[in-house]
């Protein structure tokens with residue numbers, strides 16, 4: 001029963017307290033602990049969630065200052081717009097989004113033509129999430145091809161003791177080591193010797209036997225940006241075939257170079273002009289100039305990809321072939337790749353890459369002039385420069401890398417692969433958007449840190465670099 005003398009209280013109106021009205025940084029969700037380990041009981045206003053996450057991500061630093069990555073960090077506003085318009089599309093639903101599927105195939109055939117496939121309009125290929133997935137597919141196609149070759153020769157590829165192998169340099173990217181482990185293929189590694197920075201073709205050919213599914217050649221080493229000599233490798237494998245009858249195919253890992261060499265070094269013969277090159281991969285998100293999330297693989301001819309590796313599904317409406325490892329993927333990256341191809345054209349890609357090469361070469365010259373560094377690559381293959389220390393000092397490249405972070409530059413220091421791992425190098429990948437102006441600022445920062453090291457005779461090298469000065 002209500003008490004006659006107690007006035008009725010109106011419900012407390014908490015509008016003034018609501019996150020919608022309170023000033024942003026006085027909102028309850030931003031004052032309390034940030035959800036970390038469990039989904040919060042209640043949500044928060046979209047703008048609050050946006051600010052909370054946006055602010056945390058400030059700590060990531062600017063991707064444009066990341067000189068370690070090969071991946072694109074700048075695209076045109078029109079590309080952003082197209083990507084935003086297609087975020088909701090799943091490229092695998094080819095029946096639902098036939099035009100996206102059409103754009104994907106146009107890209108495949110344009111790349112096949114760029115890489116001089118004998119019948120570019122008819123050959124086969126696919127987009128992937130990146131070069132790693134493309135390399136898995138390339139490796140699998142080689143494995144299947146080897147099995148058929150063995151069976152055709154009356155040999156059982158499944159019999160005990162027989163293990164396929166892939167010949168590759170120790171300088172190959174980790175995706176090839178993953179391929180070998182995940183798909184139970186022996187990684188037959190050819191070590192770098194002496195001052196080598198890429199794999200010697202003769203030693204690669206000599207490592208082949210009847211269980212070799214193929215040889216990987218890298219167009220644009222991840223370590224230094226140097227191209228491997230695919231033509232010399234092909235010739236060495238021709239000679240091997242003439243001697244032994246072994247017909248060993250080549251897969252070119254053109255993660256970076258597949259989109260650079262056709263524009264900057266058109267005279268270099270590394271692609272399907274060499275009949276032994278059966279497949280090529282590239283990363284659309286590296287020098288293909290698209291944001292991360294797209295790679296490509298193209299086979300020389302449709303027959304170079306075993307039908308067994310193509311699946312047909314009908315649960316998305318219509319029957320469609322699928323040959324990638326991943327299934328669902330955003331359409332945006334494919335759309336953006338097609339945008340770049342037609343927006344830039346061959347002359348546009350050339351202009352972008354020439355600008356990068358110019359910056360790389362000039363920066364390489366200036367870094368060489370600083371004194372303590374010996375250049376290992378100067379931007380002549382990929383627009384990538386790498387250097388090592390001429391002689392041991394009281395600081396290492398790891399220390400320099402650390403100090404460069406004080407203004408946000410990320411310039412990694414790392415060891416060369418096995419057999420050359422006493423050599424520590426530092427590398428810069430010059431990408432679309434890294435201008436002479438930015439390069440000049442980086443150079444000034446490098447000088448500032450060298451002066452600082454010089455003023456600190458008591459400075460001792462960080463443990464990571466000890467023993468790996470050169």
Ligand SMILES: Cc1ncc(COP(=O)(O)O)c(C=O)c1O
Pocket residue numbers: 070129130131132133135173175218220221222253255256283295
């Ligand atoms: C030569 C080479 N192959 C493969 C990859 C893997 O590419 P992604 O990052 O596109 O998977 C890279 C990445 O840097 C690379 O440099």
